[in-house]
Amino acid sequence: MNKPVIVALDFADDFECINFLNQFPKDEKLFLKIGLEMFCQFGYPFVKSLRDRGYNFFLDLKLHDIPNTVKRTCEMIAKWDVQMLTVHASGGAEMIAAAKAGLDGSVTKLLAVTQLTSLGQTELAHELQVPLKSQDYVTHLAKLAYDNGADGVISSALEVPMIKEVTSSDFLCVTPGIRPKSAQVGDQKRVATPAQARSLGSDGIVVGRPITQASNGYQAYMNICEEWNK
Numbered sequence: 094m095n096k097p098v099i100v101a102l103d104f105a106d107d108f109e110c111i112n113f114l115n116q117f118p119k120d121e122k123l124f125l126k127i128g129l130e131m132f133c134q135f136g137y138p139f140v141k142s143l144r145d146r147g148y149n150f151f152l153d154l155k156l157h158d159i160p161n162t163v164k165r166t167c168e169m170i171a172k173w174d175v176q177m178l179t180v181h182a183s184g185g186a187e188m189i190a191a192a193k194a195g196l197d198g199s200v201t202k203l204l205a206v207t208q209l210t211s212l213g214q215t216e217l218a219h220e221l222q223v224p225l226k227s228q229d230y231v232t233h234l235a236k237l238a239y240d241n242g243a244d245g246v247i248s249s250a251l252e253v254p255m256i257k258e259v260t261s262s263d264f265l266c267v268t269p270g271i272r273p274k275s276a277q278v279g280d281q282k283r284v285a286t287p288a289q290a291r292s293l294g295s296d297g298i299v300v301g302r303p304i305t306q307a308s309n310g311y312q313a314y315m316n317i318c319e320e321w322n323k
C-alpha cells in the first residue's frame with residue numbers, strides 16, 4: 094500500500110459531500126474515510142456509491158462490543174470491499190481477534206484505535222483514571238492489537254516510532270490529529286504536521302477539517318500531499 098493521505102469526510106449532508114468531491118479531478122485516486130457521522134445518517138448505500146466511484150475506502154466505525162457481536166458485524170463488512178476498518182483496541186484481546194476472524198478472506202485491513210488523538214495526558218489520568226503515561230498506554234494497546242491479529246493501529250504520529258519498536262516495522266500506523274502549521278487544532282490534543290508524521294514513520298495520515306473546511310478543499314489537499322510526499 095502506498096502511504097496515503099486519507100480524507101475524513103465528516104459532512105452532515107451527502108449533497109455537500111458530493112460537491113466537495115466534485116472539486117477533485119476525476120483521475121485523482123482519493124482515499125476516503127467515512128466515520129460515524131455520515132455512516133449513521135446515510136449507511137451502506139452511501140459507502141457503496143462512493144466505492145463504485147473507484148475511491149479507496151476506510152470505514153471508521155470504531156467498533157467496541159462483545160466479541161460475538163463484533164465478529165458478526167465484521168463478517169458483514171467483509172463483503173463491502175473496503176480497505177480499512179477500525180475497532181477500539183480497548184475492547185480487549187478476544188474482541189480484536191474476533192474482529193480479525195470476521196474479516197477473514199476479505200481485503201479489509203483491521204486497525205485498532207489506541208488512545209483517541211482528542212485525549213491528552215490530563216484526560217487519560219483524570220477522566221479515564223488510567224495510571225500510565227499516554228505513550229505507555231498507546232504502546233500497550235498497540236502491542237495488544239498486534240498480538241491478536243490486527244494489521245495496524247490508529248494513534249497520533251508522535252507515538253509511531255515507539256509502536257513500531259514494540260510491534261514490527263510493517264505493522265501499520267495510520268495517524269489522524271494532523272494539522273498543517275497554520276491550521277486550527279480544534280478538539281485534537283496529540284497533533285503533528287504532515288511533515289512530522291512522515292519523518293516519524295506514519296503509514297498514512299487522516300485529515301478532515303483542514304481539507305473539508307478549507308475555502309479551496311482541493312488546493313488544501315494538494316498542499317498537504319506536497320508536504321507529506323516531500
Ligand SMILES: O=c1ccn([C@@H]2O[C@H](COP(=O)(O)O)[C@@H](O)[C@H]2O)c(=O)[nH]1
Pocket residue numbers: 101102103128206208209210211247248269270271281299300301302303
Ligand atoms: O484517534 C482518532 C481516531 C479517529 N479520528 C478521526 O479522524 C478524523 C480527524 O478529523 P480532523 O477534522 O482532521 O480532526 C475524524 O474523522 C476523527 O473521527 C481521530 O481524529 N482520532
